[in-house]
Amino acid sequence: MSPPARTVFRTCPLCEATCGLELTVVDGQVRGVRGDRDDVFSRGFICPKGTTLGQLHDDPDRLRGPLLRRGGELRPATWEEAFAEVARRLPPIAERHGRDAVAVYLGNPNVHNLSGMLYGRVLLKALGTRNVFTASTVDQRPKEVSSALLFGTTVSVPVPDLDRTSHLLLLGANPLASNGSLATAPDWPGRLRRIRRRGGAVVVVDPNRTRTAAQASEHVPVRPGTDAQLLMAMVHTLFAEGLVELGAAAGLVAGVEVVEGLARDFPPEAVAPLCGVDAATIRRLARELAAAPSAAVYGRTGICTQEFGTLASWLVDVLNVLTGNLDRPGGAMFPKPAAGGANTAGAPRYGRQTLLGRWRSRVRGLPETFGELPVACLAEEIDTPGEGQVRALVTVAGNPALSAPNSGRLQRALASLELLVCVDFYVNETTRAADVILPPPSPLERGHYDLAFYLFALRNVANYSPPVLPRPPGQPDEWQILCRLAMAAQGLGGDADPALADDAAIRFLVGRAAADPHSPFAGRDPDEVLAELAPRTGPERILDFLLRAGPYRLTLDTLLEHPHGVDLGPLRPRLPEVLRTPSGMVELAPEPLVADVARLRASLERARDRDDGRLVLIGRRHLRSNNSWMHNIGTLARGKGRCTLQVNPADAARIGLEDGGAARVASRTGALVAPVELTDAVAPGVVSLPHGWGHDLPGVAMAVAKAHAGVNANLLADDDRYDEPSGNAVLNGIPVQVTAAGPGFSQTDT
Numbered sequence: 140m141s142p143p144a145r146t147v148f149r150t151c152p153l154c155e156a157t158c159g160l161e162l163t164v165v166d167g168q169v170r171g172v173r174g175d176r177d178d179v180f181s182r183g184f185i186c187p188k189g190t191t192l193g194q195l196h197d198d199p200d201r202l203r204g205p206l207l208r209r210g211g212e213l214r215p216a217t218w219e220e221a222f223a224e225v226a227r228r229l230p231p232i233a234e235r236h237g238r239d240a241v242a243v244y245l246g247n248p249n250v251h252n253l254s255g256m257l258y259g260r261v262l263l264k265a266l267g268t269r270n271v272f273t274a275s276t277v278d279q280r281p282k283e284v285s286s287a288l289l290f291g292t293t294v295s296v297p298v299p300d301l302d303r304t305s306h307l308l309l310l311g312a313n314p315l316a317s318n319g320s321l322a323t324a325p326d327w328p329g330r331l332r333r334i335r336r337r338g339g340a341v342v343v344v345d346p347n348r349t350r351t352a353a354q355a356s357e358h359v360p361v362r363p364g365t366d367a368q369l370l371m372a373m374v375h376t377l378f379a380e381g382l383v384e385l386g387a388a389a390g391l392v393a394g395v396e397v398v399e400g401l402a403r404d405f406p407p408e409a410v411a412p413l414c415g416v417d418a419a420t421i422r423r424l425a426r427e428l429a430a431a432p433s434a435a436v437y438g439r440t441g442i443c444t445q446e447f448g449t450l451a452s453w454l455v456d457v458l459n460v461l462t463g464n465l466d467r468p469g470g471a472m473f474p475k476p477a478a479g480g481a482n483t484a485g486a487p488r489y490g491r492q493t494l495l496g497r498w499r500s501r502v503r504g505l506p507e508t509f510g511e512l513p514v515a516c517l518a519e520e521i522d523t524p525g526e527g528q529v530r531a532l533v534t535v536a537g538n539p540a541l542s543a544p545n546s547g548r549l550q551r552a553l554a555s556l557e558l559l560v561c562v563d564f565y566v567n568e569t570t571r572a573a574d575v576i577l578p579p580p581s582p583l584e585r586g587h588y589d590l591a592f593y594l595f596a597l598r599n600v601a602n603y604s605p606p607v608l609p610r611p612p613g614q615p616d617e618w619q620i621l622c623r624l625a626m627a628a629q630g631l632g633g634d635a636d637p638a639l640a641d642d643a644a645i646r647f648l649v650g651r652a653a654a655d656p657h658s659p660f661a662g663r664d665p666d667e668v669l670a671e672l673a674p675r676t677g678p679e680r681i682l683d684f685l686l687r688a689g690p691y692r693l694t695l696d697t698l699l700e701h702p703h704g705v706d707l708g709p710l711r712p713r714l715p716e717v718l719r720t721p722s723g724m725v726e727l728a729p730e731p732l733v734a735d736v737a738r739l740r741a742s743l744e745r746a747r748d749r750d751d752g753r754l755v756l757i758g759r760r761h762l763r764s765n766n767s768w769m770h771n772i773g774t775l776a777r778g779k780g781r782c783t784l785q786v787n788p789a790d791a792a793r794i795g796l797e798d799g800g801a802a803r804v805a806s807r808t809g810a811l812v813a814p815v816e817l818t819d820a821v822a823p824g825v826v827s828l829p830h831g832w833g834h835d836l837p838g839v840a841m842a843v844a845k846a847h848a849g850v851n852a853n854l855l856a857d858d859d860r861y862d863e864p865s866g867n868a869v870l871n872g873i874p875v876q877v878t879a880a881g882p883g884f885s886q887t888d889t
């Protein structure tokens with residue numbers, strides 16, 4: 140008799156869309172994955188990545204136990220041996236050279252993971268280093284900086300109300316490939332289609348005619364790296380033509396006249412030669428935005444990863460405010476997540492001043508933002524000798540060897556570390572240099588709740604998924620790994636009980652809530668609250684507490700009773716309650732951004748010497764990939780090679796490139812040879828490579844990824860270029876020389 144099939148529901152952890160999945164499990168094996176038609180948010184939507192969750196679990200290359208470097212090779216070890224090694228080698232480095240000698244890098248998967256979200260900070264606290272790096276300064280720090288300055292917290296990001304808007308202006312975003320980012324919604328394709336079906340417009344500003352642009356009402360090709368200038372000219376037009384109307388935000392916005400003054404220097408005629416969009420089109424974009432019954436402006440990775448990333452991110456919301464679309468249905472709205480967040484806690488107004496650059500990096504003096512340094516300076520902090528030099532690195536679910544700019548330099552720097560400890564379940568381009576690898580359980584072996592992405596969800600929902608499969612004997616949960624690592628770093632040994640760190644973490648949260656007059660737990664005895672949360676431990680206990688303390692007063696038990704999620708309704712206006720600025724107003728003209736406009740003004744001069752014949756490189760996304768994730772899944776890797784250099788046929792003819800031939804691409808920092816794909820989707824003067832590839836490095840143990848290695852676009856990204864207010868890497872608009880190359884594709888660095 141064949142074993143019975145079990146149907147389980149869980150949220151997909153593979154991107155920000157948070158789709159509900161229905162899994163068929165037979166005898167401990169996932170036999171099928173499809174969209175959960177009853178999921179309150181995704182209603183059955185699924186993309187190709189979501190169907191491969193079982194394959195990720197079964198991947199023979201996924202590590203099932205720790206690895207330790209012995210005799211120069213990574214070899215299997217017990218958990219005890221692995222933690223003992225960390226305990227033996229990590230604390231002495233901090234003792235000898237100071238706490239900043241140990242750096243930490245937290246990768247993007249941490250925000251898709253409850254343990255990463257809740258216990259990453261336990262590790263950071265234990266390490267006590269100022270050398271904290273995360274994937275945020277690769278591609279989203281500008282939005283966090285502008286949101287904190289305008290609205291008071293990094294997570295106060297107004298999201299486009301796709302389901303009710305009649306006009307959507309997208310910049311640097313390709314949600315048909317990415318499934319959306321900092322705007323959580325399953326089924327972007329359907330939601331965008333429905334805007335047009337109800338008579339609305341979707342306008343895409345992007346240097347590349349992406350899938351999203353191809354299906355939009357209008358595609359406006361902009362020169363890479365000039366979105367901020369274009370947006371500023373639109374702001375200029377609104378003021379010049381008397382189109383400013385604050386709507387719901389009237390009386391709650393400070394600095395409108397300052398913005399008007401700043402925009403005077405950016406008439407469309409001055410901006411057009413730089414951004415390659417004519418003045419009439421810029422004016423029309425502004426007028427249509429102002430005239431729409433409801434509208435939302437949304438910008439994402441493409442505008443964050445450029446020289447004026449923070450200004451561009453700021454101007455997106457300036458346009459939302461000036462056209463009366465902030466905080467109204469169909470406009471740009473603030474979600475209200477069930478487990479709370481920085482803009483639901485504490486007093487509804489009069490928050491803390493956002494301070495940037497409280498300290499600076501040792502070598503180049505790049506500014507700290509929100510406790511982190513820019514990843515653009517990680518390599519130099521490791522390879523530049525001197526006091527405070529980074530000598531050990533802890534990475535958690537991160538692959539900076541591929542994702543950091545000038546990653547060739549970082550790859551060499553990683554090899555020079557005294558100690559590299561990685562929490563990861565692959566031997567990838569970063570972890571191949573590790574001394575200790577501590578693999579977390581597979582996503583199916585842990586509980587899931589999207590603590591991060593519900594902060595940006597286009598509908599207020601809450602959904603918890605218990606583990607689908609049991610952890611194998613001896614495999615610690617990820618929170619236990621992070622706590623043991625934290626305790627080892629503190630000198631408590633490799634065998635310290637992670638429950639002690641867990642208890643301290645929940646006690647801290649309960650104690651803080653008890654002291655907060657705005658919390659439902661205000662004045663409560665912490666022991667009494669902890670007794671109510673018993674017998675749960677770990678992330679589920681903290682989640683239960685956060686839900687109870689959140690704005691809907693849910694409990695984890697309620698979520699467990701609703702395997703398809705709890706729908707808390709459409710977004711509702713939140714002004715002024717959502718604001719956490721010290722003034723209690725929307726600060727439309729915060730000083731750091733006003734100061735940075737001088738740099739933007741100076742960029743207009745560059746339009747004159749723009750046509751120097753050089754090409755600029757931009758990135759791109761693909762539906763079957765998520766950064767460097769998922770490249771070891773055979774089903775997703777199949778088909779036409781995706782890591783190609785897209786070149787406009789006019790440029791190809793000039794340079795002598797052929798479709799399917801090879802091109803050598805070189806920048807200040809590196810060079811590589813990539814296959815050529817001729818397409819007029821990229822404008823003349825622009826070439827495009829996707830990021831997250833380049834898996835053919837020695838020591839990488841990912842068979843499928845190696846067979847479809849591609850080349851690493853970030854060898855070409857210049858770590859000298861960054862967005863000044865946020866320190867974010869510049870990954871778009873990189874000047875490159877492109878020439879024909881002989882057969883064979885390879886990655887090298889100069």
Ligand code: SF4
Nearest residue numbers: 151154157158186189
């Ligand atoms: S869109 Fe994202 S969340 Fe949905 S199935 Fe695909 S990878 Fe998973």
